[in-house]
Amino acid sequence: MxxxxxxxxxxxxxxxxxxxxxxxxxxxxxxxxxxxxxxxxxxxxxxxxxxxxxxxxxxxxxxxxxxxxxxxDEPQHPEWPAARRGIRLLGDPVLTEPLAAHLAALGAVPHTTSAAPAPEASPRDLDDLLHEDPAAVVWCLDGPVPDGLWDAADMLPERGVAWLRCHREGWQAYVEPLAAAPGDVTSAHIRARRLAATPAHRELAAYWSGPRTSGAPVRLTVPAAGLLAALLADDLRRWAIDAPDAPGSGGLPARRRLRRVDLRTLTVTEHPVLPVPEAATMPKTKPKTKPKKDG
Structure with a gap:
């Protein structure tokens, strides 16, 4: 046998x-x-x-x-492949610190960018993201994603680097699908799909672009931050060891699902999401010329 x-x-x-x-x-x-x-x-x-x-x-x-x-006959705990151990972490320490601990325990080598919170909410160019040749880049925000922040990071899969991210909007957090190859779901695809799915698309776009007025701030609890970090770490581990999608997950492949976490109850719901195809351009046609009349 x-x-x-x-x-x-x-x-x-x-x-x-x-x-x-x-x-x-x-x-x-x-x-x-x-x-x-x-x-x-x-x-x-x-x-x-x-x-x-x-x-x-x-x-x-x-x-x-x-x-x-x-x-x-497979080992129950396959080792993290050496070629995929280098993981670069960007974002807010309330999320990157527990994530780094999970990844290190699983056998990865996380590298957390030490910077003040303000620069972490500023765009980075592709060369900066590729610094030290990471196998994957993870960006975690304890707040909404500013316009254009993840534009350069969306190009990482085309360079052979896995790209994973999460962010919080009030009491809701979103864990986006890991993108590991050209054609996978990017953050721009998520924004486009979410805008298309809600009648309040103008309000949502305005919320993202800001400014926003808030009262008492939402504080990520230790269990909530731990849950988000655990979801991200598990996605990265499955990508690293090429694990198949778990059965019973609603039939949604890991790279085609958006997870929404209610931070008040720690309830996780999954939503299918597909890449947004590039808009087809209209073919250019030459204007018809009228035949000239004789005489």
Whole structure:
């Protein structure tokens, strides 16, 4: 058998008075018909024992687990590839500090740009973003995104650098999809899609461009900042190890979803988002000339 043990999240339980049952990674229970198979040998085999199935019935059950995708031979915690370890972090420390801690624990090498808050809200050119040859650039804002701030960063995927970002608008935070290749969703695409999806597009555009009048400020709590950092770190880890999209995520690929986080309840909702195609230009046509009359 090529796969040796139950995949992460898959468990087998003995049901009193009945046969075995498998609990899938999605949390569903399925009955397992073992017939005359040795249950102890089966459970030992599914737990990772290297002994081969002793009889045909045991072999059949193990084979059924493998075909259903419930077995794996992959390491449960693959290492972060060396070529993708360098991660540059920009933005507000309330978000970049917990993110850096998560990334370091996962095996990445985060580099936080130390600068005062004001310069972090200023545009940067592409050469500056590519300084020290990062594998990915992450930009986190504890506030709305000023017009033009991320224009240069949107060109990072065309240079082979992954691009991930998040920002806060009042009590709502947005974790945008990671862009890793030309044609992926950029911050400009997100803004265009959000404007197109709301009847209050003029108000939203005005909110982004400012100025805004606020009362008591919204403060990111430690749990809220930790949640946002964890979502970003997980996206980066999945990109780094080329992990497949998790099943049960609503069918939305990670690079085609926008996540909205309610900072009051820490509720995360996902919304599909696609790149915005470039507007087709009208073909240029020569004006028709009227035939000249004789005489």
């Amino acid at each position: 090529s796969r040796s043990q139950l995949a992460p999240g898959v468990e087998v339980v003995a049901v009193p008075g009945r046969d075995l049952a498998v609990r899938t990674a999605e949390g569903e229970f399925l009955s397992v018909r073992t017939q005359d198979a040795d249950k102890d040998a089966l459970l030992s085999r599914l737990a990772g024992a290297t002994t081969a199935p002793a009889d045909d019935e045991l072999h059949r059950v193990v084979r059924a687990f493998e075909q259903a995708g419930y077995l794996t």
